[in-house]
Amino acid sequence: MVDIHLDGVGHSYDGGRTWALRPMTRTLHAARAYALLGPSGCGKTTLLNIISGLLTPTVGRIWFGDREVTRVPTAARNIAQVFQFPVLYEGMSVYDNLAFPLRNRGWPKAEIDRRVRAVSHLLGLDSHLHRRSRRLDPGRQQIVSLGRGLVRSDVAAVLLDEPLTVVDPALRWTLRSTLKEIHRDTGHTLVYVTHDQTEALTFADEVMVLQDGDVVQSGEPTELFLSPAHEFVGHFIGSPGMNMIPADLVDGVVRVGDTPVGRAADTDGALPSGPVRIGVRPEFVRISAVPTAPGLPARVTAVDRMGAYHLVHAEIDGRRLSAKVDTGSRYAPGALEYFHFVPDRAFLFRDAIRCGTIAAQDGAERA
Numbered sequence: 179m180v181d182i183h184l185d186g187v188g189h190s191y192d193g194g195r196t197w198a199l200r201p202m203t204r205t206l207h208a209a210r211a212y213a214l215l216g217p218s219g220c221g222k223t224t225l226l227n228i229i230s231g232l233l234t235p236t237v238g239r240i241w242f243g244d245r246e247v248t249r250v251p252t253a254a255r256n257i258a259q260v261f262q263f264p265v266l267y268e269g270m271s272v273y274d275n276l277a278f279p280l281r282n283r284g285w286p287k288a289e290i291d292r293r294v295r296a297v298s299h300l301l302g303l304d305s306h307l308h309r310r311s312r313r314l315d316p317g318r319q320q321i322v323s324l325g326r327g328l329v330r331s332d333v334a335a336v337l338l339d340e341p342l343t344v345v346d347p348a349l350r351w352t353l354r355s356t357l358k359e360i361h362r363d364t365g366h367t368l369v370y371v372t373h374d375q376t377e378a379l380t381f382a383d384e385v386m387v388l389q390d391g392d393v394v395q396s397g398e399p400t401e402l403f404l405s406p407a408h409e410f411v412g413h414f415i416g417s418p419g420m421n422m423i424p425a426d427l428v429d430g431v432v433r434v435g436d437t438p439v440g441r442a443a444d445t446d447g448a449l450p451s452g453p454v455r456i457g458v459r460p461e462f463v464r465i466s467a468v469p470t471a472p473g474l475p476a477r478v479t480a481v482d483r484m485g486a487y488h489l490v491h492a493e494i495d496g497r498r499l500s501a502k503v504d505t506g507s508r509y510a511p512g513a514l515e516y517f518h519f520v521p522d523r524a525f526l527f528r529d530a531i532r533c534g535t536i537a538a539q540d541g542a543e544r545a
């Protein structure tokens with residue numbers, strides 16, 4: 179098992195006019211499970227294919243441990259790749275499909291049998307082992323493809339590109355946990371591409387969030403949720419995403435319109451006065467009926483009953499914000515309520531990048 183190191187790796191499909199993947203330097207550590215998360219077209223597949231060798235990057239170099247592989251073909255990189263759609267020998271049985279990558283490498287028969295049965299058991303394929311692959315439905319075929327990717331325990335990395343797209347949603351939950359289990363068991367380095375935040379957050383040790391060919395933040399799921407470093411992460415992760423409220427910083431005090439809502443902290447020295455955006459997740463917005471300082475008076479515009487919680491939407495001078503509150507609460511459209519932010523869970527952004535936090539004040543609730 180080796181670290182995968184990207185050294186200034188970037189890719190352009192049009193001779194350098196635009197970057198599908200902007201040059202980046204970072205290390206994917208051995209035995210960790212990574213998710214590449216971002217909307218369609220942000221460069222996830224490009225990055226994955228550069229790691230697998232299906233694509234040679236326009237600039238930069240890739241290392242597997244201390245071996246440079248930038249121009250080494252896929253077959254010689256010792257990786258397994260699973261694609262969005264099934265890649266199988268349709269005429270072969272499920273068993274033979276799973277055994278194929280191992281036979282190819284001359285594993286002993288008993289060892290192959292043990293490994294095939296272990297993987298098929300984990301993926302719920304036991305009762306299908308002797309069926310021809312073409313007789314399975316597409317979802318099941320994809321699970322076999324997944325099995326083929328996971329069956330070898332000696333690969334440098336397993337790369338998966340939106341592998342659960344064709345699988346039934348109910349099964350996806352199970353398969354994600356299975357994948358985690360197999361990962362724990364084999365200690366593979368996993369790189370998992372998805373546009374689905376739930377999939378990324380439940381599965382990965384570390385999530386790399388991509389926007390327009392750039393990794394805007396990489397971290398553990400809780401870190402991305404609790405401490406987004408970039409507006410895009412706040413917006414893309416969470417359901418709904420983070421509130422972004424236009425505000426002003428005046429001599430260290432954060433104001434929404436005329437209302438002070440707290441003091442700026444963690445600003446790496448003095449943050450100059452001027453416009454900022456407050457980013458605060460709906461989970462960290464509290465509501466009270468009486469004016470408590472610092473509280474932002476806002477008019478409730480709608481209340482969505484979500485079953486497990488209520489989502490209260492409000493507006494102040496054309497700025498909107500939402501709060502997640504418990505189902506016992508009673509807020510009505512039209513009412514004026516006082517909104518406040520859980521200290522240290524509300525952040526300041528400038529040019530989409532986090533530049534500070536709204537600090538705790540004495541007596542205020544902490545996260």
Ligand SMILES: Nc1ncnc2c1ncn2[C@@H]1O[C@H](COP(=O)(O)OP(=O)(O)O)[C@@H](O)[C@H]1O
Pocket residue numbers: 191198216217218219220221222223224225
């Ligand atoms: N073979 C290709 N030729 C030209 N442009 C491509 C090619 N593959 C991808 N792109 C472009 O590169 C960008 C990143 O694509 P991709 O890596 O496939 O994104 P993702 O997997 O996140 O959806 C997109 O703008 C896409 O249109």
Ligand SMILES: [Mg+2]
Pocket residue numbers: 222223224
């Ligand atoms: Mg893709």
